[in-house]
Amino acid sequence: MPADRPTASLTRETHDVEALIIGSGLSGIGAAIKLREAGVRDLVLIEKADDLGGTWRDNTYPGCACDVPSALYSYSFAPNPEWTRAFAGQTEIRAYLRDTAAAYGITPLVRFGVEVTRAQWNPREARWHVETTRDRYTARFLIAAAGPWHEPLLPDIPGLEDFPGEVFHSSRWRHDHELTGARVAVIGSGASAVQFVPAIQPRVGRLHLFQRTAQWVLPKPDHRVPSAERWLMRHVPGAQRALRNAEYAALEALGVGFRRPGLLRAVQKVGTLHLRATVKDPRLRRALTPDYTLGCKRLLLSNTYYPALTRPNVGVHATAVEAVHGSRVIGADGSGADVDTIILGTGFHILDMPIGRRVFDADGASLDDHWKGSPDAYLGTTVSGFPNAFVLLGPHLGTGHSSAYTVLEAQLDYVAGAVRHFRSAGWAAMDVRPEVQAAFDAEVQQALPSTVYNAGGCSSYYLDGNGRNSFSWPWSTGRMRRRLADFDAEAYAVTSHTESHTESHAEPHTGLHTDRYIDGQYTLAREVR
Known part of the structure; x- marks a missing residue:
């Protein structure tokens, strides 16, 4: 949908919330559940459609089903014993998402038929200012949970x-x-x-x-799946x-x-x-x-x-x-x-994510302006210049073999840890340091050439418009889960509530965390500057 769609009403209210989540698919629902567990009670999900479910709401074509086993294609904290097939169909998956959202009290938090048109960081207030097709919002945290599989890629074919x-x-x-x-x-x-x-x-x-x-x-x-x-x-x-x-x-x-x-x-x-x-x-x-x-x-x-x-x-x-x-x-x-x-059957805008044109930093530069065709995020989750914002199922976290739920839950552990630390420390803003993000990106790009994603001899949606792999995670999901298990506060420049300008209150930044396999063993090494 175009970003300049007419508003539904001439009267627009402004709502202040602690967290605003864009999207109510599996990422948005999971984020809402985990944020509430982290103590965030005042949150809202903005959903442009009239129902939740994300890609499993939109894709209703004949034969639509998952290509990941059902038991793994679900939240670990909300297992479903009623899957009727080893690989669930679209109808069952959509019902599972609806039931989970209802069971955890998320459905009443969704604003249906509302689309985010612009979100911009306001450093003076340390809040996100969000424009939608209905109302305005200010939010401490912004979670982009629209995912990469919802905007159809329409080919430019003459005639x-x-x-x-x-x-x-x-x-x-x-x-x-x-x-x-x-x-x-x-x-x-x-x-x-x-x-x-x-x-x-x-x-x-x-x-x-x-x-x-x-x-x-x-x-x-x-x-x-037999009844027994x-x-x-x-x-x-x-x-x-x-x-x-x-x-x-x-x-x-x-x-x-x-x-x-x-x-x-x-x-x-x-x-x-x-x-x-x-x-x-x-x-x-x-x-x-x-x-x-x-x-x-x-x-x-x-x-x-x-x-x-x-x-x-x-x-x-x-x-x-x-x-x-x-x-x-x-x-x-x-x-x-x-x-x-x-x-x-031409796929979706995977790496040129539509959300990139609607989220802006304090100076009015969009995510797209920052990325210049190659999406990048620290641990696939936070982007320098966009404080208090998280991208779910974002750059660098794609795998060719595992479940999106495995990736998502690893990210949600990190986001929940960040929010808990943020609240307990009394921060107003947290922004990943550009050198930390750059080091992570360099680490990923160094590892990718030997993987099948880059060395397999094909052209795929893993490669962005610049020919760079901005999609794939080059290691195991076990390593991903370990890397995202604990929030690393020193990777961020932070602002306290008493300040009017950004100043780090973490320990002096002495190095970058990088994890590596050495002689077959997983280690955590510190590169001292």
């Missing part, structure tokens, strides 16, 4: 806007548009398309998949925790290969065998075979995608789309298809 039929993005699915017997072009072959293509293939008359890049697709170990297992999860103490730990260990074992790409050859062989077993046509198999190392792009799971592409009513165009001429979609290789519906 697309003049297409006479129906065009929609997979995250804005047109359920009122009849696909039975339709001639459909799907542009994109990523995580969403892998799920909705098999779901719509039996209904459409003809389906043309325009695939710019072949994807590695592994078998999905999904199944219905759900009973076990409800009644046997520790059963859910044991399942969660087992699934976490399995994904972390896979993650070792992301840091040492040579180890992924065995997993890649599984993908190759899966493709050979399901696609017998050698020409189609060649078109679907990736030319990069598994893990370089997001890892995909499906038992139905490859079989769907072998059906007589499906054509695979191993090419990008060059243009749309009337009702005809033209590929860069010259192939084409006459269609009456175009579905865009």
Whole structure:
């Protein structure tokens, strides 16, 4: 939605709160729960939609489901014994988020149908001044929890806007548009398309998949959870925790290969065998075979995608789309298809996050102005020049193998620790030191070249517009959790309530914390200046 959308009312009130959270998806709900546990009672969540749930509210396309096991794709402090599938579907995940928000008393704190248009730091008041499409707010803490998977990435294809039929993005699915017997072009072959293509293939008359890049697709170990297992999860103490730990260990074992790409050859062989077993046509198999190392792009799971592409009513165009001429979609290789519906499976604005254009420092420079196309944050969470603000699921914290909840809860531990320390010390403002942020970024960038994210031989959304990996965490999530477990006060310049200018009240800054693996052991080292 545009930032200058007209306000709903000519009368605008100003509300003062201790914490303002932007977004009510899994990040916003989790942040609200943990902030309340940290003692923050006066908080509000601003949600531009009419319901909570974030990406699981927006993505309702046929076949939409999680590609992380259900037991791990949930808050550790709010386990759900009622998952009906090993990999939950969209409806169940959305219901889980609603139920969790209600159980923890978060739902009444959400202001629905309200969009943040501008948030700017006021150093004199040591508050964030937040403009929305309804009211104004001042807040001590600002938490950006909108996430990177909510703003559709719409391709700039010549002629697309003049297409006479129906065009929609997979995250804005047109359920009122009849696909039975339709001639459909799907542009994109990523995580969403892998799920909705098999779901719509039996209904459409003809389906043309325009695939710019072949994807590695592994078998999905999904199944219905029997009622006996759900009973076990409800009644046997520790059963859910044991399942969660087992699934976490399995994904972390896979993650070792992301840091040492040579180890992924065995997993890649599984993908190759899966493709050979399901696609017998050698020409189609060649078109679907990736030319990069598994893990370089997001890892995909499906038992139905490859079989769907072998059906007589499906054509695979191993090419990008060059243009749309009337009702005809033209590929860069010259192939084409006459269609009456175009579905865009083209992903989201991951690293050019829309929130970056709406959050401003004291001088009026936005996050985008600071980042210059390469998002950066200390521990993926705080940005120098933006005091008392936290970014959730932000730069440097993406993993190709683990759950977003694992990353989020590590961050929330850090945020909660920061808020507790802030309140007990009587601070007015805390701002991460620029040299600390720069040192962390340098550490990440030094570690990334040897990972599959950078060395896998592909172009992915992990790379920003400057060709720099601003997305990925190059180590284990265990290391992430240890790094974020304790709030490091000395990394911040702080202001007390009695001051009118910024002055550090932490111990003199004598060095930077950096953690490293030495001879296979995790250590915490101090680099003294």
